[in-house]
Amino acid sequence: METINLEDLFEAKLAKNEMIEPKDWMPENYRKHLIRQISQHAHSEIVGMLPEGNWITRAPSLRAKLILLAKVQDEGGHGLYLYTAAESLGITREEMLDALLTGKAKYSSIFNYPTLSWADVGAIGWLVDGAAIMNQVMLQRSSYGPYSRAMVRICKEESFHQRQGYEIMTQLSFGTSEQKEMAQDALNRWWYPTLMMFGPPDVESPNSENAIKWRIKRETNDQLRQRFINQTAIQVEYLGLVAPDKNLKWNEKKQGYDYSDPDWNEFKSVIKGNGICNKDRLLSRNNSHKNGEWVREAAIAFGKKQEQESKAA
Amino acid sequence: MNKDSQGELWEVFVQKKAGQPFVHCGNLHAYDKEMALQNARDLYTRRGEGMSLWIVLSSSIVASSPEDAGSFFEPSNDKIYRHPTFYQIPDGIGHM
Ligand SMILES: [Fe+2]
Ligand SMILES: [Fe+2]
Numbered sequence: 001m002e003t004i005n006l007e008d009l010f011e012a013k014l015a016k017n018e019m020i021e022p023k024d025w026m027p028e029n030y031r032k033h034l035i036r037q038i039s040q041h042a043h044s045e046i047v048g049m050l051p052e053g054n055w056i057t058r059a060p061s062l063r064a065k066l067i068l069l070a071k072v073q074d075e076g077g078h079g080l081y082l083y084t085a086a087e088s089l090g091i092t093r094e095e096m097l098d099a100l101l102t103g104k105a106k107y108s109s110i111f112n113y114p115t116l117s118w119a120d121v122g123a124i125g126w127l128v129d130g131a132a133i134m135n136q137v138m139l140q141r142s143s144y145g146p147y148s149r150a151m152v153r154i155c156k157e158e159s160f161h162q163r164q165g166y167e168i169m170t171q172l173s174f175g176t177s178e179q180k181e182m183a184q185d186a187l188n189r190w191w192y193p194t195l196m197m198f199g200p201p202d203v204e205s206p207n208s209e210n211a212i213k214w215r216i217k218r219e220t221n222d223q224l225r226q227r228f229i230n231q232t233a234i235q236v237e238y239l240g241l242v243a244p245d246k247n248l249k250w251n252e253k254k255q256g257y258d259y260s261d262p263d264w265n266e267f268k269s270v271i272k273g274n275g276i277c278n279k280d281r282l283l284s285r286n287n288s289h290k291n292g293e294w295v296r297e298a299a300i301a302f303g304k305k306q307e308q309e310s311k312a313a
Numbered sequence: 314m315n316k317d318s319q320g321e322l323w324e325v326f327v328q329k330k331a332g333q334p335f336v337h338c339g340n341l342h343a344y345d346k347e348m349a350l351q352n353a354r355d356l357y358t359r360r361g362e363g364m365s366l367w368i369v370l371s372s373s374i375v376a377s378s379p380e381d382a383g384s385f386f387e388p389s390n391d392k393i394y395r396h397p398t399f400y401q402i403p404d405g406i407g408h409m
Contacts, residue, residue: 077359153338
C-alpha cells in the first residue's frame with residue numbers, strides 16, 4: 001500500500017516538473033536507468049580526453065597548446081562531476097571505474113575513432129562538443145537533481161570548447177590549400193560518427209521511451225540529431241567545406257535539412273568493441289590506472305598519517 | 314578502505330566574493346583535507362568562480378529528510394505574526 005503512495009508521489013513530482021533528489025523515493029528502474037546513463041556519460045568524458053590528449057604535445061603553437069590543455073582539463077572535471085552525481089544513487093566510484101577498466105561499461109562510440117591530424121582537434125571541438133552540448137543543454141532540465149545541476153555547470157564550461165574547435169577549422173579552411181584539404185578530410189571522417197552520438201533512430205532506441213517518460217531526457221534522439229544538423233549545415237557552408245552527404249538539403253516544408261542516416265551497422269559494431277581505437281582506449285585507461293596505483297597508495301598512507309597527527313595534537 | 318579506494322567524499326562550498334554566503338557547488342573525492350582543498354580549487358574554481366572555499370566531509374553533514382519535511386517544518390506555517398506584514402502601522406509616524 002505504502003509503495004503505491006510513494007510511486008504516486010514520485011509521478012506527481014515529475015508531472016509538476018519538480019526534481020527528484022537523492023534521498024527521495026524512486027522506482028528501482030529509474031535508479032538503474034540513471035546509474036547506467038550518468039556513469040556512461042562520465043566514462044565518455046574521461047575516455048574523451050584521450051583522442052585530444054594525443055595532440056597536446058604536437059599542438060602547432062603555444063596558444064593552441066594552452067587552449068587544448070584547458071579544454072581537456074575541463075573534460076576531466078566533467079567526468080568527476082558526473083561520477084559523484086552517479087554515486088548519489090548508491091553506486092561507488094570503485095565499481096564504476098572497475099566497469100570501465102574491465103570493458104563492461106560503455107562510453108560514447110565517438111571516442112573510438114582516431115585523431116589523425118591537427119584538423120581532427122578542430123573537428124572534435126566543433127562537431128563532437130557541439131553535439132554533446134546539444135544533448136547536455138537538454139539534460140540541464142533532467143528530472144534528477146544532481147544530474148541536472150552537473151549539466152548546468154558543464155554547459156557553462158562547454159561553450160568555449162565548440163568555439164575553439166571552430167576557430168581551428170576556420171584557420172585551416174581559409175589557410176593554404178593543404179590546410180583546407182586537412183579540414184575537409186577531418187569533416188569527412190567526423191560527420192557521420194558525430195551524427196551517431198545522438199543514439200539510434202527513435203524507432204529502434206530501446207531506452208528512449210522510459211527516459212522520456214521519466215523526464216530524464218526531454219527530447220528524442222532524432223529530434224536532437226535534426227536540430228544539430230540544422231545548426232551545423234550553415235557552419236559547414238561558411239567554411240567553404242562540403243559535408244560528406246549528397247542528400248543534405250534544406251527542406252522548406254519541414255523547415256529543416258534532409259540528411260542521410262549514418263551507417264547504423266557501423267555504430268553497432270563500434271559499440272560492440274570493433275571500432276578502430278576501442279582496444280587502444282581501454283589499454284590506455286588501464287595503463288594510467290595501473291601507473292597511478294603507487295600515487296593512490298601513498299596518498300592513502302599520507303591521509304592516515306595526517307589524521308593521526310591531528311588527533312595527537 | 315580497500316586498496317583501490319578513491320578516498321572519502323567531501324562537499325564543496327564556494328564564496329564568490331567576500332561578504333557573500335558560501336554556496337554548495339558539488340563534491341569530490343580526496344584522501345585528506347589539504348588534497349580536498351586543492352582538488353576543490355582545481356575542480357570548481359578554474360574560472361574565478363570564487364575567492365574562498367569550505368570543504369566538509371560528506372559523512373559529517375546532518376540533513377533533514379525530505380519525507381518528513383511536512384511535519385518537520387510545520388511549526389512555522391501558522392505563525393504569520395512573525396512577518397512584518399501582519400501588523401498595522403498608523404499613518405503619519407514616518408518610516409518603520
Ligand atoms: Fe565535456
Ligand atoms: Fe567539451
